[in-house]
Amino acid sequence: MKLVLATKNEGKIKEMTELLAGQDIEILSLADFPEIEEIVEDGETFRENAIIKATEVCMQTGLPTLADDSGLEVDCLEGLPGVYSARFAGEERDNSANKKKLLELLEGVPAEERTARFKCIIAVADTDCFVYISEGTCEGLITSEERGDGGFGYDPLFYLPEYDKTFAELDLETKNKISHRGKALAGVLDILSDLKKMMEEEEE
Ligand SMILES: O=c1nc[nH]c2c1ncn2[C@H]1C[C@H](O)[C@@H](COP(=O)(O)OP(=O)(O)OP(=O)(O)O)O1
Numbered sequence: 001m002k003l004v005l006a007t008k009n010e011g012k013i014k015e016m017t018e019l020l021a022g023q024d025i026e027i028l029s030l031a032d033f034p035e036i037e038e039i040v041e042d043g044e045t046f047r048e049n050a051i052i053k054a055t056e057v058c059m060q061t062g063l064p065t066l067a068d069d070s071g072l073e074v075d076c077l078e079g080l081p082g083v084y085s086a087r088f089a090g091e092e093r094d095n096s097a098n099k100k101k102l103l104e105l106l107e108g109v110p111a112e113e114r115t116a117r118f119k120c121i122i123a124v125a126d127t128d129c130f131v132y133i134s135e136g137t138c139e140g141l142i143t144s145e146e147r148g149d150g151g152f153g154y155d156p157l158f159y160l161p162e163y164d165k166t167f168a169e170l171d172l173e174t175k176n177k178i179s180h181r182g183k184a185l186a187g188v189l190d191i192l193s194d195l196k197k198m199m200e201e202e203e204e
């Protein structure tokens with residue numbers, strides 16, 4: 001079965017490809033469909049945006065599609081950047097500027113008040129564009145400076161006390177085991193396996 005990952009984010013593609021390894025699924029991404037235009041993520045929640053991305057790409061490709069909408073919620077910022085994580089510092093969606101803005105907003109906030117969580121909502125659209133949803137959360141703390149050079153996005157600022165490491169200091173396998181994305185993806189594996197069976201039966 002072919003599955004389109006409805007994302008342009010190389011970091012997500014890498015993590016999800018690893019999480020789906022061994023499922024005998026042929027993974028495509030938006031890089032394989034250059035004709036698909038920029039999708040406007042104007043939902044008010046991760047859930048809405050995940051559904052927008054999954055259904056839009058499913059309709060345009062006619063293939064089963066998986067979309068991930070995710071972001072970082074910081075408690076002392078009342079949940080910001082949240083659904084605005086990608087464009088926190090502006091529409092250019094500049095990662096460095098996003099991280100800088102977050103650190104500036106948290107200047108002077110003591111470690112114990114820097115609690116935060118990553119959230120990920122995954123939407124899987126089948127060939128009828130019927131949508132299944134799964135969620136994952138990962139709790140951590142925001143550091144006061146960047147640590148590590150792995151991962152993507154806010155990873156160098158997201159610290160896991162149990163590991164004494166940021167997401168950017170963990171290897172891909174460990175991040176996938178504990179991350180919001182790893183947990184959300186685990187919740188759709190059964191759906192994907194059912195979908196695969198269905199598609200194979202249809203072909204016979
Ligand atoms: O594990 C993560 N490690 C670090 N940062 C992360 C992670 N997960 C989400 N994030 C950040 C990146 C981006 O600022 C926002 C997601 O925004 P989001 O719209 O879902 O993704 P995106 O625009 O990068 O790619 P796309 O929409 O094509 O899937 O949260």
Ligand SMILES: [Mg+2]
Binds near residue numbers: 041086
């Ligand atoms: Mg996006």
